[in-house]
Amino acid sequence: MSDEDLEDELGIKPGAPIDSSKAVYIIDHMLGEGGFGAVFLVHDEKNKDVQFALKVEKKLDTRRHSKLKMEIAILKAVKEFKGKSGKDNDRFMRHFTDIVDRGKKEKYFFLVMQLVGKSLADLKAARTDKIFSIGTGLGVAHQCLEAVEGLHGAGYIHRDLKPANYAIGPQKLTHTVYILDFGIARMFKKVNENGELELKTPRQVVGFKGTVRFASLACHRNLEMGPKDDCESWFYLLLDLVVLNGLPWRKESDKKVVAKLKEDSRHKKEVLYNKLKCADELAATIKYLDGLLYADTVDYEFLYNQLKEAAKKSGVDMDAQYDWEEGDKKSTMKSAM
Ligand SMILES: Nc1ncnc2c1ncn2[C@@H]1O[C@H](COP(=O)(O)OP(=O)(O)OP(=O)(O)O)[C@@H](O)[C@H]1O
Numbered sequence: 044m045s046d047e048d049l050e051d052e053l054g055i056k057p058g059a060p061i062d063s064s065k066a067v068y069i070i071d072h073m074l075g076e077g078g079f080g081a082v083f084l085v086h087d088e089k090n091k092d093v094q095f096a097l098k099v100e101k102k103l104d105t106r107r108h109s110k111l112k113m114e115i116a117i118l119k120a121v122k123e124f125k126g127k128s129g130k131d132n133d134r135f136m137r138h139f140t141d142i143v144d145r146g147k148k149e150k151y152f153f154l155v156m157q158l159v160g161k162s163l164a165d166l167k168a169a170r171t172d173k174i175f176s177i178g179t180g181l182g183v184a185h186q187c188l189e190a191v192e193g194l195h196g197a198g199y200i201h202r203d204l205k206p207a208n209y210a211i212g213p214q215k216l217t218h219t220v221y222i223l224d225f226g227i228a229r230m231f232k233k234v235n236e237n238g239e240l241e242l243k244t245p246r247q248v249v250g251f252k253g254t255v256r257f258a259s260l261a262c263h264r265n266l267e268m269g270p271k272d273d274c275e276s277w278f279y280l281l282l283d284l285v286v287l288n289g290l291p292w293r294k295e296s297d298k299k300v301v302a303k304l305k306e307d308s309r310h311k312k313e314v315l316y317n318k319l320k321c322a323d324e325l326a327a328t329i330k331y332l333d334g335l336l337y338a339d340t341v342d343y344e345f346l347y348n349q350l351k352e353a354a355k356k357s358g359v360d361m362d363a364q365y366d367w368e369e370g371d372k373k374s375t376m377k378s379a380m
Contacts, residue, residue, distance in 0.1 A: 049073075049081055049099070052101070052150065053099065053101065053148075053151050055070060055081075055083070055151075057070055057071060057072055058070060060088065061085070061097065061146075061148070061153060063144050063145070063146040063155075064146075065144050066087055066088065066089070066144065067087075067089075068085040068086070068087065068088070068095065068097055068144075068155060069085060069086055069087075069091075070083050070084075070085055070097070071083065071084040071086060071094075077224070077226065079100050079101065079106075079110055079226070080098065080100040080101055080111075080151070081098075081099055082096050082097070082098045082099075083096070083097045083098075083099070084096065084097075085155070094158050095144075095155045095156060095157065095158055096140075096155070096156050096157070096158045096159070097153055097154070097155050097156075098111060098114070098156065099151050099152070099153050100151060100152045101151050102147075102149075102150055102151055102152065110227075111153075111154050112152070113225060113226065113228060114154060114224075114225045114226065114228075115142060115145055115154055117194070117225040117228055118139060118140070118141075118142050118156075119142065120197040120198065120199065121139050121194060121196075121197045122136065122141075122142075123197075124193075124196055124197040132193070134189055135189050135190065135192055135193025135196065136193055137219060138186060138189055138190035138193060138220060138221055138222050139190070139222060140156045140157040140159060140221055140223070141156065141157040142154065142155075142156055143155040143156055143157065158213050159212055159213060159221045159223065160210055160211045160212055160213040160214075160216070160217065161210060161211060161367075162206065162207050162208070162209065162210045162223075163183065163211075163220070163284065164205070164206040164207040166211070166367055167206055167283075167284060170366065172287060173289070174284060174285055174286065174287055174289075175284050175285055175365075175366050176359070176366055177285050177319065177320075177321070177353075177354075177357045177359055178357070178359035178360060179365045179366045180281065180284040180285030181281075181285070181321075181350050181353055181357070181359070181361045182354075182361035182362060182363070183209075183220055183365065184277070184280070184281040184284065184350060185347060185350050185361055186219070186220035187204070187209055187220060187222070187277055187280065187281075188277055188343065188346055188347065188350075190209070190221070190222035191204065191222070191270075191273050191274065191277055192341075192343045194222065194228075194273075195231075195270045195273070195341070198230055198231065198232035198233075199225070199229065199230055199231065200228060200229055200231050200268060200269065200270055200273050201222070201225065201227075201228050201273050201276075202227050202228060202252050202253050202262075202272070202273070203224065203226070203228075203252070203253040203254055203257075203276075204257060204273055204276040204277050204280055205254050205256070205257045205276070205280060205283075206283060206284065208222065208223050208224045209221065209223065209280075210223055211365075211367070217365070217367060217368055218364075218365060218368065227252050227253065229268075230243065231243055231268075231270065242338055245266075245269075245338075246267050248265050249266060249267050249268070250265065251263070251265065251298065255295075255296060255298055255301050256279070256283075256290060256292065256293060256301070257276045257279045257280060257283075258276065258298075259271075259272035259275035259276055260275065260302065260305055260306065260333075261275075261337070263299075263302035263305070264302075266337070267337055268337070269338065269339070270340070270341050271332055271335035271336070271337070271339055271341055274335075274341055274346065275332050275333075278325075278328060278329055278332060281325075282315065282316075282325070285319065286315070286316060286319065287317050287318075288317060291308055291311075291314050291315065292304040292308075309329065309330075309333070312326055320357045320358075321352070321354075321357050323356070324352045324353040324356060325349070325353060328349045331345060331346075331349075
């Protein structure tokens with residue numbers, strides 16, 4: 044939606060109040076725009092230092108499923124899953140934004156959520172050579188995978204994993220990565236009569252979903268996607284973060300051409316990993332993922348372990364400060380002198 048549409052049709056503009064039964068939110072400015080609405084920085088009317096992100100979706104008679112409803116259902120499911128499953132779940136759930144409030148107006152639905160900072164795509168674009176250092180890339184990919192594991196645990200697949208759909212936290216949370224945008228996510232498990240989650244039967248043919256650059260081969264082949272397909276997209280995301288000159292198909296938009304380049308890349312290590320010291324560990328990762336089927340449970344531990352081995356081979360510490368935190372380190376050191 045354009046700024047004018049939002050302003051003229053929905054009355055959403057800087058300074059405008061949006062009220063719910065809980066609070067009144069004042070619009071500051073737009074943070075980002077999607078196909079069906081936009082995200083705004085807002086503050087609590089009672090305290091301008093209390094800021095949130097407010098996502099708006101225009102009501103449409105033609106839309107069968109509200110994207111925002113889906114997002115809310117997913118964020119709730121992951122938090123409930125956290126409650127139910129106990130053990131060490133904060134490791135996964137810290138990657139999901141909290142729902143602060145939600146509501147509907149005559150012309151739109153809205154969701155108020157915890158504010159995040161810059162996306163991985165923005166952070167990467169701000170770097171001189173447009174990639175992260177290998178330590179940051181592997182560390183961030185570890186967190187991205189934890190988010191995916193948490194989402195899968197709650198019974199959903201994302202289907203659009205890419206650097207633009209992950210962001211770091213604001214202020215002091217620059218070492219935490221958040222997963223965003225569940226607009227095209229899908230439940231791959233359903234609750235059976237005994238209240239347990241069971242796998243949904245795959246459909247025979249499925250339309251292409253997501254972003255061409257990061258789509259899995261099964262997605263290109265119009266097959267039902269499962270958890271392993273998110274992991275394949277995660278793998279492309281990892282390469283996109285750390286390989287100099289990026290993915291070999293980055294300049295192509297034709298789906299068929301991209302699919303062919305992805306298939307061929309499996310046999311072209313020198314192109315896909317462009318001299319990375321951890322090429323073998325990465326090649327073993329995609330080999331493992333290529334061997335999985337829709338219904339297979341992903342061995343996340345194997346994937347985390349590959350990242351650890353890749354870090355060892357590269358001689359880096361995945362848990363060290365990230366590239367964008369280094370400025371802070373220097374200024375802290377300076378002020379400590
Ligand atoms: N919690 C948040 N805090 C700060 N910014 C956010 C937050 N959520 C989303 N954004 C910003 O708004 C942009 C659009 O968000 P998002 O991708 O979730 O919206 P969308 O309308 O579903 O988009 P799309 O049509 O691409 O699926 C993001 O790129 C991000 O920059």
